[in-house]
Amino acid sequence: MTLLLLAAIAVLSATGFYLVFDHDLFRTAIGFVLLGHGVNLSILVASLRGDVEVTVDPTGQAMVLTAVVITTAALSLLAALAGRESPETETDEEGR
């Protein structure tokens, strides 16, 4: 199972990093989410203990909970910025 988790971490982090550098802010926001997932998962995996019954360390869980909340807050800001119509890209005001 750990191997699969590591694969997921790799995929999520790499994709997240890739998207974060995009020029389109929407994709940056999405990359941010994916990166957050990857990092959260990596914190959990690093704190795994036990071989037979794999459990998560409560401290790790608490840290990831905090991280999820913070990620959500930051994403909200990013998404709001992404959806914002800046003067240069303003489209037709009427009928849209």
Next chain:
Amino acid sequence: MVLSLVALHVVAASVAFAGSRRLGRAAWMAAAAAPASTLAWAIANTREILSGRPTTGGAEWVPSLGVSAATRVDELSLLMIYVTATVGLAAIVYSRSYAAPHRVGLLSGGLTVFAGAMLGLVAADDVFLLWVFWELTTVISFALIAFDRERSEARRAATRALVTNSAGGLAMLAGLVMTVTRSGTSLMSEMSGAVSPLAGGLILAGIAAKSAQVPFQSWLPSAMVAPTPVSAYLHAAAMVKAGPYLVLRLIPLVAGAAFWTPAVVVVGLVGAVYGGVRAMQVDDLKEILAHTTTAEVGLMLAFAGIGTSEAVAAALVLLVAHACFKASLFMVAGTIDHHLGTRDLRRLGGVGRIVPGAGATGAVALVSMAGVPPSIGFVAEDEGFRALESAHIGAPALVLAGVVVATVLKASVSGRLALATSRSPAARGDVSAGAGAWSIAPAATLAGAGLALGLVLTPVDAVVDGVVGTLVSGASGVELALWHGFGPAVGWSMGTLLVGMAAAVWVRSWGRLPGSPFSGAGAERIWRAIERWADPSRWSRSAMTMTVAAGVAVASLGAVWPLVGDLRSRGEDVVVVAVALLICVAAPAVAMIRRRPAQALLVSATGLGMTITYFLLGAHDLAMTQLLVETLVLVVLLAVAWRLRDRAQGASRPTSIARIAVASAAGLGITAAVAMAATVEPATVSTFYETRAMTGVEIPSVVSAILGDFRALDTLGELTVVVAATIAILVLFPWSRERGTEPVLTGRRSAVLTVTVEAMYPAVLLFAVFVLLNGHTGIGGGFPAGLIASVALVLRHAAHEPQILEDRPHLPTRVIGVGLVVAALISAVSGLAGTALLENREVATSIPLLGELSLSTSLTFEVAIAAAVAGLGLTVLGRVDRRGL
């Protein structure tokens, strides 16, 4: 060993692919290495296998389900290996001169991969391994048929083949699973017990689809747009032969099933007659060959279905014969097409003058196809008629009639081909440029083999004898010979040959057979309807996002379902794999897909995968939080995507290699760091927390204790971030009345939504309070509570007139403010009371009429968080709804 050989095929193909530009035509040698090695291995092991000691091998696969990747090469597999490897080799050699120099590597590589899949198919002992290779052949044939990607008819044909074979494959899987459940093992060599009619029908459907039998035969003629080597291999010797192979394999299993023989025989004979008739109707050379393939494979299926020793022998010899003559005929057709520029039978007269090598080869192949002695085709027919003599089957006269008609048609098609290419109006072609030796040699070898194997029957006889001995219980030995003495079989063979030839001459002078129920127009209509339904460009965007959402929902449901039961049971492996797959597929898909709504949904899919992962790892608090966050994030992203619908999806700049490299390196770096950390058992502070938290009135959840008490400062920081983000949004998008047009979430007001929300809203708010309080001892806490509350408020806003939030633009800030004030006050109180800052204190009070109530001061933090998150949710969801965002 077999699995290593399969892997070798993949390696050889990779080399051929990679070197296709550099090696040019010589790339065929890289590809040919694999089937050649397979042949060598087969030859080396022939004596061993034929003396009754099959070669076994394999690897572990899914031990918890009792499925292993077991291979077993017995006489039948050996025969199939000989056939597929030899014809594969010939096709690869042929592709050297067929394709353009820089494409030879691709074509021959593709053929090698296919050969590898066929090897796996015929050597598999485990039923599921066989199915995997079965489906692999489907997928690879899709890629090979559409080799000329730019031609739309190639793509369409490939899609049809894929759809037909995949549907058949799925049906077959269902039948196989039923059979495995019934017999308790998935190894074919150990299976016994009857196959139920339903399972048998499903498996037969899969076989009929793969072998292009009625009613699934239409993919084969349209697949003739494929390059000739592909047709020569897949559609003559390999893919379509998988059906008869499986029928033969199943003989020990279906021994007691009374429905099997009639079903298979009917399917086979219908196909045999249909194919023959269609072959007489059409004029395109390759299409004729396609229809005759249906016909002959149908005959093979029928004989295999009968299952007596002679019938099995007949099927096997027919299989070998067909591989030889059909593959070489396809290659000859390709050469003719190349030199004359046409495949129309009406214009191929005198082709022997223009391409003499091809002509002679074709003639030899036709001899075998028509069943003229001493070719092996004749031996096959002869054996077939002998089998019908001694088999005890229902309606013997009908079956005999069917076989006779099919054989007559086969002979007449051969005659037609022979006559057309020698008598028609003279064909035009470049006489000086003869066909190269490279393209004639493989065809000639195969055609010659058809003749040689008929004259010297020993090798075929030995193998067939072995197969019959293994498969048919209580079998007497089978003796193949050119001449068994006078008997009805000889009469039938000769008779059908003569009648067929006469028919060929007769039909020629009459023009082709007039079509009507056999015109293939019905199938065409059905396909066009399917394609119209499946064409994505005709869908509206909403339909597409709905489909993606539905797909994700189904996939998640499938992954989550086993969680309903015991997590530690065997199903857990499957769930973990499914979730990992979900994440690993959805994440890169986000990067590649350009439509924003689809991106938002896929991100949500990864979030869902994360939720399940957290759940599986035992972090229940986290899982619930993640689920709620997913909801919020999805709504926000979709709303923003809608906002941006008029803006371009992003210029299609060439993907920066540097970016990919940096991202991959970073991702791998994180993974490596984690991998190293995960190998070390953490020296954890949690035990300290756990013991300390166990004081007090109730046993708290450790995570809540950590968040609210021991590491409350972290939570304070989290609070700060949430408040800061909210304030930032509020500042950046100030409320202004003029721009309040065109809301998103409230675009359409639905009465159903309004009533439902009004009814549920108080209960949901109460539930949020419950979650808040429950967090102390169980799952819950401030964050989920805040999210639930904000979702409830926004739903109310969406269901009613928009004015609810617009009338109270300062609601979010007020909510946050209240929470912060409460938190500050009670923290100050605890500070003044002499405890450490933010340390938890239980206060037990008794409320009149309600009894004892115990509150802890860490609850304040939960309240503060809940307030902050509710504020954030309200802000974002409310703002997102307005044009200002």
